[in-house]
Amino acid sequence: MNTPNFNGVNGNPFMEPKHGTTTIALRIKDGVVVAADKRASMGTFVASKKAEKVHILNGFTVATIAGLVSDAQYLINLTRANINLYELARGYPPTSKMAGNLLASIMYEQYRQYFPYYVNMIVAGLDKEGPHVFNLDMAGGITDEDFASTGSGSLVAIGVLESTWKADLLEKDGIAIAIKALSTAISRDTATGDGMDVAVVNKKGVKRLKPEEVKTILEAL
Amino acid sequence: MLGPQSMGYDRSPLMYSPEGRIIQTEYARESVRRGSIGIGIKSKNGVVLAGLLRVVDLNEPDHKIHKIGENIQAIFAGVAADGRILISRARLESEIFKLTYIDSIDIRELAIKIGDYVQLFTQQGGLRPFGVGMLFGGLDQTGPSLQFVDPGGGVVSCKAKAMGEGDSEAIAYLKEKYNEELTTDEMVVIAKEAIKKASRDVELQDENIVIEIMPYKA
Numbered sequence: 001m002n003t004p005n006f007n008g009v010n011g012n013p014f015m016e017p018k019h020g021t022t023t024i025a026l027r028i029k030d031g032v033v034v035a036a037d038k039r040a041s042m043g044t045f046v047a048s049k050k051a052e053k054v055h056i057l058n059g060f061t062v063a064t065i066a067g068l069v070s071d072a073q074y075l076i077n078l079t080r081a082n083i084n085l086y087e088l089a090r091g092y093p094p095t096s097k098m099a100g101n102l103l104a105s106i107m108y109e110q111y112r113q114y115f116p117y118y119v120n121m122i123v124a125g126l127d128k129e130g131p132h133v134f135n136l137d138m139a140g141g142i143t144d145e146d147f148a149s150t151g152s153g154s155l156v157a158i159g160v161l162e163s164t165w166k167a168d169l170l171e172k173d174g175i176a177i178a179i180k181a182l183s184t185a186i187s188r189d190t191a192t193g194d195g196m197d198v199a200v201v202n203k204k205g206v207k208r209l210k211p212e213e214v215k216t217i218l219e220a221l
Numbered sequence: 222m223l224g225p226q227s228m229g230y231d232r233s234p235l236m237y238s239p240e241g242r243i244i245q246t247e248y249a250r251e252s253v254r255r256g257s258i259g260i261g262i263k264s265k266n267g268v269v270l271a272g273l274l275r276v277v278d279l280n281e282p283d284h285k286i287h288k289i290g291e292n293i294q295a296i297f298a299g300v301a302a303d304g305r306i307l308i309s310r311a312r313l314e315s316e317i318f319k320l321t322y323i324d325s326i327d328i329r330e331l332a333i334k335i336g337d338y339v340q341l342f343t344q345q346g347g348l349r350p351f352g353v354g355m356l357f358g359g360l361d362q363t364g365p366s367l368q369f370v371d372p373g374g375g376v377v378s379c380k381a382k383a384m385g386e387g388d389s390e391a392i393a394y395l396k397e398k399y400n401e402e403l404t405t406d407e408m409v410v411i412a413k414e415a416i417k418k419a420s421r422d423v424e425l426q427d428e429n430i431v432i433e434i435m436p437y438k439a
Contacts (some may be wrong), residue, residue: 077323081316088288088312 020191022153023064025124028174031202032124035178060126066151068118096125108140120150153185153192171205249372252352254299258385263367264403267437268358270413290315293359298385300352332368340374354384387419
């Protein structure tokens with residue numbers, strides 16, 4: 001039997017990066033698809049089976065989180081607050097690109113103070129320039145990608161994405177690829193599992209898929 | 222040669238006059254009375270804010286009603302530059318609250334935060350009191366809420382309020398028409414009429430009146 005490992009960072013169990021995660025985002029025609037598993041791990045221990053890793057930032061922008069849960073939740077809330085203030089002051093929301101760069105600036109500032117936020121995020125969305133998938137690293141680096149994956153299962157998932165992603169995917173194909181990549185990560189990475197959250201951003205806005213819809217697609221793969 | 226107000230007590234908000242008044246803040250209230258009128262009405266069925274847009278020359282009209290958060294709107298009368306500062310501060314305070322507690326701030330609490338800030342300017346050296354009266358209206362956990370912040374930092378919970386040029390005429394009209402059961406449609410009519418009463422004989426077009434309706438269902 002596995003014993004829970006609470007050693008954490010520097011012996012502090014609360015600092016154990018809940019790195020066990022796989023999150024995915026990919027560009028489709030006029031939109032993006034994001035997906036993430038629901039497991040939060042503490043070493044070999046499953047700390048939560050219903051972790052929320054896909055967050056809606058505003059009408060056309062979503063983010064996924066991997067890493068230290070507290071840092072990630074705080075950053076999501078902080079980004080949301082800044083997005084709201086932006087919209088209140090101007091009367092229209094910031095683009096996905098601006099939301100991504102805002103978050104990257106906050107992370108870079110912290111990195112430059114020698115204590116980075118322990119997170120790897122994806123900010124994805126649709127704006128007037130088209131669909132965007134931004135991969136944000138711990139140091140505040142931001143890259144615009146066709147598809148991205150973060151977390152311990154990302155190497156497994158990225159293999160599937162690399163071999164199946166192509167430009168101008170239809171929405172249903174994009175969703176199928178995301179679910180395929182995530183289910184592969186769930187089978188091969190012990191720290192990924194407990195179901196999945198899938199969300200789509202298209203011209204109509206953000207839509208979360210219902211668990212039944214995900215199940216149907218998963219069974220049809 | 223010098224009247225009692227000219228003994229110098231009116232020169233700084235830091236000194237009471239012998240009658241116990243802070244005359245600088247009273248002057249600040251006077252500058253509210255010169256602003257374009259803003260009205261708020263609250264009933265069981267919601268809150269309505271209304272304001273008069275003053276259009277000068279070929280300038281684009283400024284916003285009169287400002288969104289503070291999901292369920293909060295604000296309107297001010299008086300020195301526009303001062304009002305702008307308070308509006309951004311209210312937005313910031315509401316987001317800071319949300320960052321800490323996830324839920325939205327109560328309107329009374331927000332108004333008190335702004336009132337506290339405004340009050341500093343009546344007690345600290347080198348500062349001029351804010352020349353604005355501000356009405357926060359909206360819906361929160363307590364239901365419909367309408368809060369008035371005055372240049373001295375006072376915060377009053379109101380059923381209906383008018384501030385700005387012609388406020389006494391408007392308030393007299395509101396007193397006559399007010400009851401707790403008003404529907405939002407009735408409140409809109411009353412607010413428009415109150416603004417017309419306040420503008421005395423000036424011809425008013427409907428596009429000069431801005432209205433914000435926040436209906437409430439218990």
